[in-house]
Amino acid sequence: MPVTGGFPGRHERLAALAGLFIMSLVLALAARPADSHAAECTRLLVSGNPEYPPYLWRDPAAPDRLIGANAELMALLSEKIGMPVEVRYTGSWARVQEEMRAGRIDLIAGAFLTTPRLGYMDYFIPLIARTRSVVITPEGSDLNYRQWPDLVGHAGVTVINNSFGEAFDRYAKENLDLQEVGKLENALQMVAGGRAEFVIYEDAPARAFAARAGITGLVEAPDAISNENLYLTFSHRSPCNTGEMRGRIAQAMQELTGSEVMGKLIEQAIESWRSQ
Secondary structure (H helix, E strand, O other): OOOOOOOOOHHHHHHHHHHHHHHHHHHHHHOOHHHHOHHHOOOEEEEOOOEEOOOEEEEOOEEEEEEOHHHHHHHHHHHHHOOOEEEEOOOOHHHHHHHHHHOOOOEEEEEOOOHHHHOOEEEOOOOOEEEEEEEEEEOOOOOOOOOHHHHOOOEEEEEOOOOOOHHHHHHHHHHOEEEEEOOHHHHHHHHHOOOOOEEEEEHHHHHHHHHHHOOOOEEEOOOOOEEEEEEEEEEOOOOOOOHHHHHHHHHHHHHHHHOOHHHHHHHHHHHHHHHO
8 A cells, every 4th residue: 555645755855955954054144244244344444532632533624534642553553454444533422332332333442441332342452551530620629539439429520421440430320429511621611610529531631621722720639530441442243343353453453552652652642632
């Protein structure tokens, strides 16, 4: 008696195997978005904090461009990896971080390390520079800062989305009256005008902006809020973020920082900022 149904024949088995192979290939390709987009990577788009001299600031002659020590470092990086690198102004520091999260820029030239940021960008070692964040008050202020609790009960200001290390960020959120504004110059003017008692920011950029804006009568506390490392970072969503490209950039950064070039670039940037 002939059997109907049961096990499939040879042709049916081959067709089924072919179908499984095609399906597995499609799934494998879908699981590798970075590599599948590698052909789209013809340049690297870089941005950063536009109010951060001597590291970065907007070019007065070309406002869509950022200049400064970090921009010069990116020019050297471009030579090392053999790929065009464009350092562009994309908005405020808060906006830059949103652009990075969305993958609309590839790299940030200068970011502190925080746990939330690890969720959307990779960090390159070695670091770009080490920075010092301070408390800035009007001359004659009765706020005598030595340690974090000294700020409790005083009205302070800083720039939106700026980090001063996760430990201080957490302490400030839980204990301090710290208003956030969009621009460093506004924060400095608030303190100079008596609308806030102190501003927290990195020392070199704050001094540079105060000098440019003609804001006087401010002093820095001798003890730092924090000392933080400044890194080059790579967006997780960048089509250029592949293992091969990360390796090229990491090797180039190792060579550049090993030559101590950053110190020279910072000195040159300070002179450039002063002369503008």
